[in-house]
Amino acid sequence: xxxxxxxxxxxxxxxxxxxxxxxxxxxxxxxxxxxxxxxxxxxxxxxxxxxxxxxxxxxxxxxxxxxxxxxxxxxxxxxxxxxxxxxxxxxxxxxxxxxxxxxxxxxxxxxxxxxxxxxxxxxxxxxxxxxxxxxxxxxxxxxxxxxxxxxxxxxxxxxxxxxxxxxxxxxxxxxxxxxxxxxxxxxxxxxxxxxxxxxxxxxxxxxxxxxxxxxxxxxxxxxxxxxxxxxxxxxxxxxxxxxxxxxxxxxxxxxxxxxxxxxxxxxxxxxxxxxxxxxxxxxxxxxxxxxxxxxxxxxxxxxxxxxxxxxxxxxxxxxxxxxxxxxxxxxxxxxxxxxxxxxxxxxxxxxxxxxxxxxxxxxxxxxxxxxxxxxxxxxxxxxxxxxxxxxxxxxxx
Numbered sequence: 001x002x003x004x005x006x007x008x009x010x011x012x013x014x015x016x017x018x019x020x021x022x023x024x025x026x027x028x029x030x031x032x033x034x035x036x037x038x039x040x041x042x043x044x045x046x047x048x049x050x051x052x053x054x055x056x057x058x059x060x061x062x063x064x065x066x067x068x069x070x071x072x073x074x075x076x077x078x079x080x081x082x083x084x085x086x087x088x089x090x091x092x093x094x095x096x097x098x099x100x101x102x103x104x105x106x107x108x109x110x111x112x113x114x115x116x117x118x119x120x121x122x123x124x125x126x127x128x129x130x131x132x133x134x135x136x137x138x139x140x141x142x143x144x145x146x147x148x149x150x151x152x153x154x155x156x157x158x159x160x161x162x163x164x165x166x167x168x169x170x171x172x173x174x175x176x177x178x179x180x181x182x183x184x185x186x187x188x189x190x191x192x193x194x195x196x197x198x199x200x201x202x203x204x205x206x207x208x209x210x211x212x213x214x215x216x217x218x219x220x221x222x223x224x225x226x227x228x229x230x231x232x233x234x235x236x237x238x239x240x241x242x243x244x245x246x247x248x249x250x251x252x253x254x255x256x257x258x259x260x261x262x263x264x265x266x267x268x269x270x271x272x273x274x275x276x277x278x279x280x281x282x283x284x285x286x287x288x289x290x291x292x293x294x295x296x297x298x299x300x301x302x303x304x305x306x307x308x309x310x311x312x313x314x315x316x317x318x319x320x321x322x323x324x325x326x327x328x329x330x331x332x333x334x335x336x337x338x339x340x341x342x343x344x345x346x347x348x349x350x351x352x353x354x355x356x357x358x359x360x361x362x363x364x365x366x367x368x369x370x371x372x373x374x375x376x377x378x379x380x381x382x383x384x385x386x387x388x389x390x391x392x393x394x395x396x397x
Contacts, residue, residue, distance in 0.1 A: 023058075023059075024395065026049075026051060026055060026059050027059055027062070027063065027397075028394055028395040029049055030045060030049060030051075030056075030059050030060070030063070031063070031068070031089070031113075031394045031397060032394050033045060033048060033049060034069065034087060034088070034089040034113075034114065035089055035113055035114055035115065035390065035394060036115075036212055036213070038114065039086045039087060039088040039089070040086065040087060041084040041085065041086060041087065042056050042057065042060060042084070042085070042087060043084060045060070045087065060087055066093075066397075067090060067093055068089070068090060068093040068094070068113070068397055069087055069088060069089055069090060069093075070087075070088050070090055071085040071086065071087055071088070072085065072086055072088060073085060073086070074086050088114075089113040089114040090112075090113060091112025091113050091114055091116040091118065092112055092113075092118075092152065093112075093113050093397065094112065094113040094155055094390070094393055094394070094397045095110055095111065095112050095113075095118065095152045095153065095154050095155060096110075096111050096154050096155060096156045096157060096158060096386055096389035096390055096393060097109075097110060097111075097143055097146075097147075097154040097156070097157040097158070097193070097195070097389065098110075098111050098157070098158050098159075098160075098382050098383075098385040098386035098389060099139055099143075099157065099158070099159045099160065099385060100159075100160045100202070100381045100382040100385055101135060101159065101160060101161050101162070101178070102125070102162065102202075102228060103125070103130075103162065103177045103178060103228065103229050104124060104125055104293070105122055105123070105124050105125055106122060106123055106125060106135060106138065106139065107120070107121075107122040107382055108120070108121050108122065108139065108142060108143065108146070108382075109121075109382055109386070110146055110147065110150055110152055110154060111386040111389075111390075112152075113397075115213060115383070115386070115387075118150055118152060119146050119149065119150045121142050121145075121146050123138065123142070130178055130179065132180055132183045132185065132188070136185070136188050136189055136192060137192075139189065139192075139193075140189070140192040140193055143157075143193060154195060155195070155196075155393045155396070156195055156196045156197070156198070156389040156390070156392060156393050157189065157193055157195050157196070157197045157198070157389050158197075158198050158199075158200070158205075158384075158385035158386055158387070158388035158389030158390075159185065159186075159189065159197060159198070159199040159200075159385055160199075160200065160201075160202045160205045160381040160382065160384060160385045161175055161178075161180075161185065161199060161200075161201065161202060162175055162177055162178065162201070162202045162228060162229070162230065162232065163175025163176070163177075163178065163180060163201065164201070164248055164251065165185075165199055165200055165201045165248075166246050166248065167198075167199075167200060167243060167246065168246060169184070169186050169187060170184070170185050170186015170187065170189070170197060170198065170199030171183070171184055171185070171186065172185045172199070173248070176230070176265050176266075177228075177229040177230055185199050186198070186199045196392065198388050198389060198391075198392075200384075200385075200388055201232060201234070201250055202226065202228075202232060202381045202384075203224055203225070203226050203232030203233050203234040203250050203252075203338075203381075204232075204234040204241060204243075204249075204250055204384070205234065205380075205381050205383075205384025205385055205387075205388060206224040206226050206232075206234050206336075206338045206339070206374070206376075206380040206381050206384055207222065207223070207224035207233075207234025207235060207236050207241065207336075207384070208234070208236075208241065208384040208387050208388065209376055209379075209380045209381070209383035209384035209387060210222065210224055210336045210338075210374060210376065210380065211236050211239075212383075212384075212387050213376070213383055213387075214336070214374060214375055214376045214380065214383075215334065215336055215372055215374065215375060216236065216334055216336060219236070219333050219334045220236070220237075220238055220239045220333065221236065221237055221238065221330070221331065221332045221333045221334075222235075222236045222332050222333060222334040222335070222336060223235050223236075223252075223326055223327075223330055223332045223334075223335050223336070224236075224335075224336045224338055224374075224380075225252060225323070225326070225335060225336070225337055225338065225341065226337075226338035226339035226340075226341065226380070226381075227273070227276060227277055227278060227281070227338075227339055227340040227341050228277075228278060228339050228340060229277060229278050229279070230253050230273045230277050230278075231252060231253030231272055231273035231276060231277050231322075232250055232251065232252065232253055233250045233251070233252030233253070233326070234250050235249065235250060235330060235332075237330070252272065252322070252326060253271060253272050253273030253277065254266050254268065254271045254272070254273070255271065255272045255322055255325055255326075256268055256269070256270050256271055256272075257270060257271075257272050257275065257318065257321050257322050257325070258270035258274070258275060258318070261274060261275065262274040262275075272318070272321075272322040275315075275318035275319075275321075275322075276315060276318050276319045276322065278293075278296070278340055280315065280318070281296065281300075281315060281340065282296060284311055284312050284314065284315040285299050285300070285311060285312075286311065287299065293340075296340070296343075297340075297343045300343040300344060300345060301343065301345075303345045303348075304345045304346065304347075305345075306345065306347070307347075308347050308348075308351060310347075310348075312344070312345070312348050313351075315348075316348050316351050316352050316355070317355070319341075319352050320351075320352045320355035320356050320359070323335060323352065323356050323360075323371070324355075324356055324359045324360045324363075327356060327360045327362050327363050327369050328360055328361060328362045328363075331362045331366065331369075332369060333366070333369065333370065334369070334370045334371075334372065335356075335369060335370065335371045335372075336372055336373070336374050337349065337371065337372070337373045337374065338373075338374040338376070338377075338380050339374075339377075339378065339380070339381075341373060341374075342373045342374050342377050342378075344373070349371070349372075349373060352371065353371040356369065356371060357369070
């Protein structure tokens with residue numbers, strides 16, 4: 001009978017782990033540290049991961065021998081004496097494909113270990129090219145061309161979709177703005193890409209991106225709220241994604257904030273996204289609801305220094321009304337406004353923040369929930385898709 005092995009103090013292995021399990025655990029933990037937070041010394045790795053120096057040496061030496069990491073003298077040296085070598089992840093050692101499906105465009109990138117974007121490609125969607133079959137075919141063809149051009153072989157793929165997605169298998173139950181319903185996207189893409197594929201809702205991946213590489217790196221409780229055609233939300237609670245049954249969570253755009261308001265495609269009336277989605281923003285700016293995104297963004301930028309109140313005053317009221325409910329319900333430390341919301345004039349965001357602090361009991365109790373716009377901008381969902389793909393890959397490198 002095999003006897004359970006308990007790692008030595010500082011080995012980082014869970015109690016009862018066998019030696020091979022401990023090595024895999026430590027290897028994956030070290031790689032995740034380098035992937036997310038970047039190069040550092042062996043001493044820093046030992047301190048942050050709680051591993052002893054001999055364990056760190058064994059793991060780093062093994063990864064270096066496999067070509068996954070390298071060590072180099074830091075570019076900037078502080079103080080006298082021999083500098084400590086920096087352990088750096090090699091981007092080409094593990095590459096994933098990230099795909100962001102939007103209503104009017106598909107973007108994709110090859111992303112290497114450490115989050116380095118190696119190459120990009122995108123194309124516009126129209127009604128005829130927006131069907132699941134057309135998108136899947138184009139993704140497969142473009143991924144092959146990009147891989148050949150860059151001479152890389154992706155080990156997995158992550159896909160962002162603006163809809164209700166079952167996390168178990170990437171089944172898209174409904175993506176209304178794409179006119180998709182009951183699409184086995186994960187399985188179909190895995191078959192043509194011949195890769196493990198993970199699919200998730202766009203706002204959930206926005207939250208993952210902010211938590212990993214954005215404003216919320218040191219935040220345990222956050223809500224990411226984004227607007228494109230509709231409004232979606234992603235939630236990180238106690239450092240982990242909040243997913244609900246089968247991964248169906250985050251439809252914040254369908255909070256009813258104006259009973260008897262405009263009809264929504266979901267079957268209700270007065271949903272939040274009918275008051276703060278892209279069409280509502282166009283109405284507030286005096287533009288046609290189908291105005292191209294670039295024109296909308298340009299108009300918003302022209303208001304950056306405009307005095308308040310202005311044309312977005314009522315829009316700000318509805319945005320704040322929904323955020324008050326979100327903050328009272330979830331009590332996040334931070335709310336990140338993403339996608340089209342990142343183009344809102346700073347004065348409007350400041351006004352929304354003040355309204356939420358004034359009207360939310362929870363916000364006052366915690367000393368004021370932070371409300372900020374995303375520094376990742378339109379790339380947030382693409383970054384999140386890459387991190388989704390990397391989750392299983394880091395344990396297998």
